[in-house]
Amino acid sequence: MPFSQLPPLLAAALTERGYETPTAVQSAVLEPDAVGRDLLVSAQTGSGKTIAFGLAFAAELLQGEERFGYAEKPLALVVAPTRELALQVERELKWLYLQTGARVASCVGGMNVRQEQRNLAQGAHIVVGTPGRLRDHLERGSLVLDGLRAVVLDEADEMLDLGFRDDIEQILDTTPDSRRTLLFSATLPRPIVDLARRYQKNGHRIETMARGESHADIDYIAMTVAPADIEHAVVNVLRYQEAPGALVFCATRDNVRRMHASLVERGFAAVALSGELSQSERSHALQALRDGRARVCVATDVAARGIDLPGLELVIHAELPVGADTLQHRSGRTGRAGNKGVCVMIVPFPRRRRAEGMMRTANIRPRWEKAPTADMIREKDHERLVETIQPGAAAEDDLAVARALLEKHPAEDIAAALVRSYRARLPEPEDMFADSDQQVAQRMEGPRQGFEDTIWFRMDVGRRGNADARWLLPLLCRRGHITKSEIGAIRIGDSETVFEVRREVAERFAEALRRTAGGEDDVSIEPLGDRPPPQQTRVRRGPPPARGNGAPKYQPKPYRGRS
Missing domain, CATH: 3.40.50.300 (P-loop containing nucleotide triphosphate hydrolases)
Structure with a gap:
């Protein structure tokens, strides 16, 4: 259904906002098969679900009239899982229904409950809220739902995940049986389908995205x-x-x-x-x-x-x-x-x-x-700067300043100063710690030039713990207070890893290890001596070790604050 077939004032609001054609979910809820029925809707995020249910229950709320009269009781209720989403839905419905004279009120946790009571007492056609606060208003008697014509559960799967099932069921149990019940969710797990069976009558299921399809945009x-x-x-x-x-x-x-x-x-x-x-x-x-x-x-x-x-x-x-x-x-x-x-x-x-x-x-x-x-970012900055600065019509004052500058300085110096001022506003890129793949491969192969006199150490994590030189190297530097240039070959076995450190820093490295033992990484490191252990041979007995998605033995925190 094109927007032109909607109630005139809603169509005018959409046109004013720049909407030209409905999205897939908006078209689906306006199809003849969906009009007037309970709906179970699955659509990807960002597909316009708020406008979709705002249009879907318009006919029940307006009942052929262009504008609303005074609201003795709410006509529609929208339940959302979070404060931010509820307030966002309130903003969207306000501009959509502005020209119809509808009053939209919100009831969300963290807001002034007395002000919400006053808003409800003054009459609200549409109420948007979070489950806990709506239940609170029901128990206080400030929210009466026996006049509802439509109920919407937005992001219904999230509400169940957050433990709001009891609140939702209490809210739905206090609404009239004649209401329309619209469930909108990005996914339709079994608990949502069971909830729909309990509270919907002959519900119409809408899926605007193929199951398992990823977001194409x-x-x-x-x-x-x-x-x-x-x-x-x-x-x-x-x-x-x-x-x-x-x-x-x-x-x-x-x-x-x-x-x-x-x-x-x-x-x-x-x-x-x-x-x-x-x-x-x-x-x-x-x-x-x-x-x-x-x-x-x-x-x-x-x-x-x-x-x-x-x-x-x-x-x-x-x-x-x-x-x-x-x-x-x-x-x-x-x-x-x-x-x-x-x-x-x-x-x-x-x-x-x-x-x-x-x-x-x-x-x-x-x-x-x-x-x-960092080099890639600086190159990208160069491209953006060249594209951003485009000569064009300039005000006379700007031209006067430009002429004065050209009289005092060469044009190249002025352009360079402009580039410096542009770059000064940008945060500096970071040099990544991890070695290149070629350098990591060199450490794995060993021996390396400059590491003729070294001390070997052992770690109690290997391939079975998803050990990899690209994350072991930063770990060793952080635990041992040395730099990556002081670490030589790294050999990873099935259950342990051995590596070499320059002899001149080995004592300091070992002392730092003792001070940092028992930290977040849960990796034990101990010295072996000045001779490398025999090359490990991978011998499997019984079934191969699990290589699935289980967490590795070493589970680092995602990042560390700057010291």
């Missing part, structure tokens, strides 16, 4: 790095891409704080978003991204669903998500509503197999690339 890139290089990789990806808006995902609140502080220290306009922040702080962070005062948001998975930020062209997974569903929801913050986006997954060497398995489950086939180097 997102370019997926995966980069393997040493665990100690994760923070540097994030910095370099941000600098290389130079997206107008970027979202960096971390697993914990502590890591969000560290990453945010590190990016701000380097000169990025960054904000943080996590569950520990107050509603006011979270709102200010999102507003800074919307109005351009900030370009980077560092967030936990609280931002993985429902957050729609204009100009968000880049998503970086600084830490691997917990599963394929979270990967898709995180990535879906970009490439929305037909726009293109880039999703970069930073993968520590020890966890590559886990990352590959997760992406196979999500049916994502990324390009595997090396993290951008």
Whole structure:
């Protein structure tokens, strides 16, 4: 159904906002088979689901009228899993229904409950809220749902994952049987289907994306790095891409704080978003991204669903998500509503197999690339600068300044000063710690020039623990307080790894190992002497060792703060 067949005032609102044709999910909910029926809708993130259900229940709410009268009781209820998503839905429905005179009220945790009670008492046609706060208003008696004509559960799978099933069921049990029930979700796991069977009547199922299909508007890139290089990789990806808006995902609140502080220290306009922040702080962070005062948001998975930020062209997974569903929801913050986006997954060497398995489950086939180097970024800066500065019509005042400068300085010096001022505003790229593949291969082959007099050491991690020289080398430097130039050959066996260190630093290295023992890496290192052990022969007895997606023995933190 084209927008011209909608109620006139809704069609006018869409035209004013620049909508020309409906998206796939918006068309699907307006098809004759779907009109007036309960719906179970699965659509990818960024496909316009909010506008879709706003249009889907318009006929029930308006009932042939162009404008709403006074609302004695709410006519529609939208339940969302998070405060940010609920407030975003409220904003979308407000402009969609503005010309109809509809009042849209929100009821979300962290906001003034008395103000919400006053808004409900003044009459609201559409109420948007989170499960816990809606249940609170029901128990207080400030929210009465016996006049509802439509109920929407947005991101229903997320609400069940967060443990809101009891709240949802209590809310639905207090609504009239004649209501329409619309369930919208990016995925349709069995609990959602069971919920639909219980609360829907002859529900119509809509899937606008083939099962297992990945997001076509997102370019997926995966980069393997040493665990100690994760923070540097994030910095370099941000600098290389130079997206107008970027979202960096971390697993914990502590890591969000560290990453945010590190990016701000380097000169990025960054904000943080996590569950520990107050509603006011979270709102200010999102507003800074919307109005351009900030370009980077560092967030936990609280931002993985429902957050729609204009100009968000880049998503970086600084830490691997917990599963394929979270990967898709995180990535879906970009490439929305037909726009293109880039999703970069930073993968520590020890966890590559886990990352590959997760992406196979999500049916994502990324390009595997090396993290951008400082030289690559400087070359990209050069290209951008040449493209950005284009001569054109200039104001007379600008020309007067230009003529005065040319009288005093050569044109080349003036251009060079312009380039310096441009580069001075950009954060410096980072030199990646990890050696090149050629250098790593050389360490594996040994012996190396300059390492004729060495002491050998042993580590209790080998191939079975996913040991790899590219992440062992930074680990040794960090634990032993030496540089990579002082470490020689590295030989990885099935259950242990041996390596050599220059004799002149071996004593200092061993002392540093004793001081740093028992840390986060859980790797034991001990000296062997000045002779290398015999070359290990791989002998298998019984079934081969598991090589699946299990976590390696060494599980580094995703990055370390700067000391």
